[in-house]
Amino acid sequence: MSFDVTILGCGSASPTSYRNPSAQVIQVQDRSILIDCGEGTQVQIRKNKIRMQKISHILISHLHGDHYFGLVGLLSTFHLLGRDKELHIYAPSDLKEIIYTQLKTSKTYLKYPLHFHSLNFSEKSLIFDDKKIEIYSFPMRHSIEVCGFLVQEKIHPRKINRKAIDAFEVPTYKINSIKDGADFTTVDRQEVLNSKLTFDPNPSFSYAYCSDTSYFPALCDSILNASVLYHEATFGKELEKLAKQTKHSTAEQAALIAKEAKVGKLIIGHYSARYTDLNPLLCEAKEVFENTFLASDGMCFSLE
Numbered sequence: 001m002s003f004d005v006t007i008l009g010c011g012s013a014s015p016t017s018y019r020n021p022s023a024q025v026i027q028v029q030d031r032s033i034l035i036d037c038g039e040g041t042q043v044q045i046r047k048n049k050i051r052m053q054k055i056s057h058i059l060i061s062h063l064h065g066d067h068y069f070g071l072v073g074l075l076s077t078f079h080l081l082g083r084d085k086e087l088h089i090y091a092p093s094d095l096k097e098i099i100y101t102q103l104k105t106s107k108t109y110l111k112y113p114l115h116f117h118s119l120n121f122s123e124k125s126l127i128f129d130d131k132k133i134e135i136y137s138f139p140m141r142h143s144i145e146v147c148g149f150l151v152q153e154k155i156h157p158r159k160i161n162r163k164a165i166d167a168f169e170v171p172t173y174k175i176n177s178i179k180d181g182a183d184f185t186t187v188d189r190q191e192v193l194n195s196k197l198t199f200d201p202n203p204s205f206s207y208a209y210c211s212d213t214s215y216f217p218a219l220c221d222s223i224l225n226a227s228v229l230y231h232e233a234t235f236g237k238e239l240e241k242l243a244k245q246t247k248h249s250t251a252e253q254a255a256l257i258a259k260e261a262k263v264g265k266l267i268i269g270h271y272s273a274r275y276t277d278l279n280p281l282l283c284e285a286k287e288v289f290e291n292t293f294l295a296s297d298g299m300c301f302s303l304e
Contacts, residue, residue: 008044010269010295021066029132041070060091062146086113138222140213152206158198205303215253220261233268255288269295
């Protein structure tokens with residue numbers, strides 16, 4: 001199964017004609033997860049041909065408008081499209097009242113179950129878990145309470161070595177336990193190690209989302225060894241004082257986090273509207289962490 005990320009918006013507080021506010025869709029193990037929902041997100045979902053009704057979980061990092069002003073519109077569209085599948089929203093606790101007030105005022109009564117889950121701003125927390133993936137939230141540092149998110153695949157089952165399975169006459173009902181790492185005992189009590197019956201599994205990937213935050217090295221423990229890190233780079237280092245004042249990060253600081261957390265790849269985004277040419281931000285980050293890339297609206301990539 002693939003692990004794909006589509007960046008719907010990579011701008012900061014003020015949208016521009018070429019960058020939308022924050023929103024991303026992660027498609028992993030047949031699950032679709034929306035992270036943040038700035039103004040215009042549902043239009044971006046349509047432009048990028050993402051199956052809107054497949055979104056089952058929405059993660060809202062904090063309650064600055066450029067990260068959630070598009071949410072009530074998206075919820076209403078789900079309703080108008082006849083959605084009946086439940087939807088889970090993980091967000092600051094105040095968002096529940098905000099959304100229900102908007103729905104009540106417009107006399108919109110959703111046809112589908114809507115479940116709110118409050119984020120923990122004190123420590124890293126497991127917020128979703130099933131057989132194939134885990135999602136964690138973790139606190140960052142901003143002008144209001146904010147969480148980052150880590151979406152990761154669980155370890156894949158080992159691959160069956162069909163020739164070995166047939167040679168040792170392994171019964172079908174044993175296959176699942178062998179995929180999970182079990183050894184096998186033959187009818188004549190010969191012990192067969194799992195390594196003879198299987199091949200290594202496909203690698204498991206993880207994606208970390210860190211926007212908005214000031215330079216905060218403590219978050220590295222929460223994203224250690226992530227396959228890909230998306231980290232805000234609102235400013236260049238020439239505006240480091242402004243970054244500190246507004247509790248945002250520079251491109252250089254994003255790269256320092258990537259280096260300290262030993263991630264595989266860094267993607268920077270959440271650019272200030274003052275930047276039309278993003279290459280200086282890219283160069284600044286690459287001086288610290290070479291495997292850095294610029295986010296752009298509509299950018300889609302697979303973790304591998």
